[in-house]
Amino acid sequence: MQQFLDAALDAATAAAQVIRDGYAGSFRVRTKADASPVTEVDEAAEKTIKAVLAARFPDHGFYGEEFGLDRPDAEYVWLVDPIDGTKAFVRGYPMFSAQIALMHRGELIVGVSCAPCFGDGETFYASRGGGAWRVAGIDARARPAVPVRVGRAESFPEAALSMGNIATLAGEPRFARFAANVIPRLQRIRGYGDFLHYHLLAGGKIDAVVESDINILDIAALAVIVREAGGLFTALDGGELTLDVRGVLAAATPELYRALARELR
Incomplete structure (x- = not known):
C-alpha cells in the first residue's frame, strides 16, 4: 500500500x-x-x-x-x-x-x-x-x-453541515422536506464547496456534507480521506461509490449519517 x-x-x-x-x-x-x-x-x-x-x-x-x-x-x-x-x-x-x-x-x-x-x-x-x-x-x-479525525456530532443541533452543487437535488420533493425538517435544526449550515468541505469534515471542523451534481473523479480521493478519518461516505442514496455516482452524503458519526439519510430518502 x-x-x-x-x-x-x-x-x-x-x-x-x-x-x-x-x-x-x-x-x-x-x-x-x-x-x-x-x-x-x-x-x-x-x-x-x-x-x-x-x-x-x-x-x-x-x-x-x-x-x-x-x-x-x-x-x-x-x-x-x-x-x-x-x-x-x-x-x-x-x-x-x-x-x-x-x-x-x-x-x-x-x-x-x-x-x-x-x-x-x-x-x-x-x-x-x-x-x-x-x-x-x-x-x-x-x-x-x-x-486528522472527524468530529463527534451525533444530532442536528450539534452539527455544522456544508452543502454543494445542489442544483439537481433542489428540484426534488425530498429537498423541500430536507429544507423544512433539517436546516432549521442545524447548528450551522454553509456551502464551502469542492475540496474544502471534505478537508474540514476530515479534520473535525464541520460534521457533514451533502453534495449533488458531481462525478467520481471529484470525490474519490476525498472519500478515502474522510473514511480513514473515521467518517462515513456514500452515494446520496446510501449506495457504494461507483464510477456512475452523481451525489454523495458524508458525515462524521453513524448517528448523524443515519439522521441525514432518513431525511434525504
Whole structure:
C-alpha cells in the first residue's frame, strides 16, 4: 500500500508545481461539450500525474478528467481530476485541488487531495487502514504530517453541515422536506464547496456534507480521506461509490449519517 501512496503523493507534488506556475501566469481556456471550462493547465497537470504513475505502475489503468479512460479493466485504476474546481482556478480564487485516488477491483484504497494555492498549500492524504493525514504545503513527503479525525456530532443541533452543487437535488420533493425538517435544526449550515468541505469534515471542523451534481473523479480521493478519518461516505442514496455516482452524503458519526439519510430518502 505504501508504494501506491508514495507514488500518488509524488504525482500530486509534481502537478501542484505545474498548477502554481499556471495560476501565477496566463493560460488558455476553452469550453468542453458539457459547457464546463478546461485550461491548458488542467491538461498539463493531468499529463504530469499520469507520467509519474505510469512510470511506476505501467500495468495500472488510468481515468482522468481531461483525457478519459486508459486500461479501464485493469486490476488497479487511478482516478484523477488534475484541477477539481477549474471554474475557481479560471476566476482566480484558490478553491481548487488536485485529486488522485486508486481503485482496486472497485474499492477505493488511496486518496490524495492537494490544494496548491490555498494559503501556502494544503495536502490531505490517506490509504486504507493507514489513517488520514494533513500536511501544510504541497510536498507531503518532505514535511511532517499531522493525523486528522472527524468530529463527534451525533444530532442536528450539534452539527455544522456544508452543502454543494445542489442544483439537481433542489428540484426534488425530498429537498423541500430536507429544507423544512433539517436546516432549521442545524447548528450551522454553509456551502464551502469542492475540496474544502471534505478537508474540514476530515479534520473535525464541520460534521457533514451533502453534495449533488458531481462525478467520481471529484470525490474519490476525498472519500478515502474522510473514511480513514473515521467518517462515513456514500452515494446520496446510501449506495457504494461507483464510477456512475452523481451525489454523495458524508458525515462524521453513524448517528448523524443515519439522521441525514432518513431525511434525504
